[in-house]
Amino acid sequence: MSELLDQFLAEGQELVEAASEHLLALEREPGDRASLDGAFRAVHTLKGAAALFDLSPMERALHAAEDLLDALRGGRVPVGRAALDPLLALIGASEDWIAAIARTGMLPEVAVAQGGALEQALRAAETTPVGGPTASAATPPDWLPDLMTAEAAAIAAAQAAGHRLVALRYEPAPDCFFMGDDPLALVRAVPGLVALRLLPRTPWPETGPEPFTCNLVIELLSTAAEAELRPVFRLVADQVAMLALAAMPAAPAGPGAEPVGRSLRVDAARVDALLDLVGELIVAKNGLAALVPQAAVADPRLGQALAEQQAGIDRLAQALHRTVMGVRMIPLARTFRRMPRLVREAAAALGKPVALELRGEAVEADRAIVDGLFDPLLHLLRNAIDHGIEAPAARIAAGKPEIGRITLEARREGEGIVVEVADDGRGLDPTRLRQVARERGLLPEPALAGLSDEAALQLVFRPGFSTAAAVTTLSGRGVGMDAVRAAVEALGGRVTLATRQGAGTTLRLLLPGGAAVTTLLLVRLGDEVYGVPVEAVAETARIPAGHILPLHGGEAFVLRDRTVPLLRLAALLGLPAGPRGAGVPVLVIGTGEARVAVEVDGFAGRAEVLLRPPTGLLATMPGLLGAALLGDGRVHVVLDLPGLIG
Structure with a gap:
């Protein structure tokens, strides 16, 4: 793949x-x-980038979209669903086309028919006449640039405080x-x-202003909405023009302006190759640390000098690792901002009005x-729309707003991040989940009967589980939350679920x-x-062998007045267990009632x-996070x- 095409694929996605x-x-x-x-x-x-390659269906459809957007800018077509629906459909198709080019180097076969249909829809929307208030996004009047230039400081201060201006x-x-x-x-x-700006409509006469003639033009900026301003000027509405401002246009940089940042x-x-080299450096640093005590035995002064140098190399290796990791770090906005359009499409397909709120995009x-x-976030959002959010009539009957709400939020917790997908839908019913598992034969009846409500909720993560009554484009095929869990675990994470019926x-x-140093x-x-x-x-502990007692076919001991089940690592790995000494070393996993010890x-x-994450056949093995090379070369x-214990 050529360097020019690589650049097109990267910039095209952006x-x-x-x-x-x-959009x-x-x-x-609509007035933004x-x-x-x-x-x-x-x-x-x-469109200009697509024209550089043999992507005619994509170029023609984008050209039609460009013409439609130009008509919207000129006020010849109203800003509404009739125009935005085909525009968003084209954006979705363009995303798919770019992904196909990245995989195969060419557009998919369906692009010709798909692009032609989109081009027709966009041309049809371009002929829609203006009617009603939706045409408020016309070309800005000629007086607006002067006002924004003169009041740039006031605009910047108001928008920095979070105000939208009119x-x-x-x-x-x-x-x-x-x-x-008056x-x-x-x-x-x-x-x-x-x-506020007061300007003369015409130049003031040399003899002074006429006392009974108004020669003023008044321009102002307000944080109030247009709906609040119209009543003030209702008696002179024909003499007033208003326009909502979305953002302060960037001023051109002067010769003395300082650069705000550069990117490469x-x-x-x-970057991955550089990270590999950092990993090798850390291994070499660990090997040097192993040599320090040996050198100290042969020559204490040499050992001390070597230890000091090793400490310096350790600091540099850690700093280099943090720097390289910083290069790999990007905002979650790259993924989050792709979701609103896809949620809109899924909600429209199911006839459910849904509002998606994004938080923490900068994490x-x-x-x-x-x-x-x-992929896992897209599945969770579609799942929330299909299974979580009720139909409008059901929400109204339950005393909820007709529009369902879904929140996609990210935040930092310690060294990791937490991403949450929350909806205000019907919640999960453990009884219903048991019934579905029974109908699909996922568990024998005795096992289902013994499941607690908390354990029943975990049924949604079993392969083949689905509560959908029929197969749709979004669900019902049994490929669901288990795929989400597998994808998240492949990233080194885990999934938890919380629900309240009706909430x-x-x-x-x-x-x-x-991929930090572990x-x-x-x-x-x-x-x-x-x-x-x-x-x-x-925590770690050494338990006297005499304190380990049999319990329900297994073993357990008491640690600080709590009974802790004990498992043997040898048994978890399918290896023969060695003899047990007087003091048994254990690792305690989990907290509270969920604690388990591993001998x-x-x-x-x-x-x-x-x-190093596992690859190939090893990637499918449960309980394996990867491998690490230590300083001794092993x-x-x-x-x-937790994965081994289940």
Whole structure:
């Protein structure tokens, strides 16, 4: 694939996301001029890029979209569903086409028919006449740039405080005084006034102003909405022009302006290669640490000098690792901002009005995690629309707003991140889940009868489980939450579920912030040494063998007045167990009532490693997080104890 095509694919995805974001903002606020201009620029740039390659169906459809957006900008077509629906459909198709080009180097076969249909729909929307207030996104009047330039400081201050501004121009009639109008009294009645300009309509005469003639043009900015301003000027509405401002246009940089930041597009493979080198450096650093005590035995002064140098190399290796990881970190907005359009399409297909709220888009994570979250998040959002959010009539009958609400939120927790998908729908019914599992034969009847409500909720993660009554384009095929869990676990995370009947469901994805250096607790089992991430272990202990008692076919002991079940690591790995000594080393996993202890043969210290995820056949093995190379040159298996325990 050529370098030029690679650049097109990367920039094309960014342009698709930008166009989608601007169009959805325009749907929420049809008068948002900045969103309309942003959508036009994105589509125009994408069309120009497609013209460089043999992508005729894509280019023609984008050209039709560009013409439609130009008609919207000129006020010749109203901003409404008739125009936005085909525009958003084209953006969705463009995203699919770009993905197909990335896979195969060419457009899919359906692109010709699909692009032709979209082109016709866009041309049809372009012929829609203007009618009603939706045409408020016309070309801005010629007075607006001067006002925004003169009041740039006031606009910046108001928008920095989170206010949306309305620009207003009032040109009183010259004989307004004889009609009982008082222009300055009207200005004093404007709510949320932040800036005011008084200009002469015509140059002042040399003899001075005419006392009975109004020669003023009044321009102002207000934080009040247009609906609040219209009543103030209702008697002079024909003399007033208003326009909502979405954003402050960036001022051109002068010769003395300081750059606000520079970016450099780097192939991700180069960053990955650099990270691999950092991993090798950490391994070499660990090997040097192992030589320090040996050198101290031979020559204490040499050992001390070597230890000091090793500490310096350790600090540099950690700093280098943090820097490289920073290069790989990108905002979750890259994935989050693709969701509103897809949620809109799914909600429209099911006839359910849904509002999606995004929070925490600026939270950063490793690029692999941000990209890998797209599929599981899309499935969770579609699942929330299909199974969680009720039909409008059912919501009204339950005393809920007709429009369902879904929140997609990200936040940092410790070294990792939490991503939540929450809806205000019907929630999950454990009794219904047991019934579905019974009908589908997923568990034998005795096992189902013994399930607690909390355990019944976990049935949704079993392969083949679906509560859909019929197969649709969104659900019903039994490929669901188990795929979500597998995708999240492949990213090094886990999924939890909380629900309240009638109030909604929340899915929490607990994810690592990035492929950071992992601190391992090394444990011995026979002649082998295994690694366990320190954060997975609540505590370690040595339990007298006499305190371990049989319990329900297993073993347990009492730790601080709590009974803790005991499992043997050898049994979890299918290995023969060795003899038990007087003091039994254990790792305690979990908290509260969910604590479980795992018996090992001994502890072998700690190590900082760059964890290598499993690949090939090893990637499908449960309980395996990956492998790590230590300073002594040996490769150690890193275990996922919660996964082994189940």
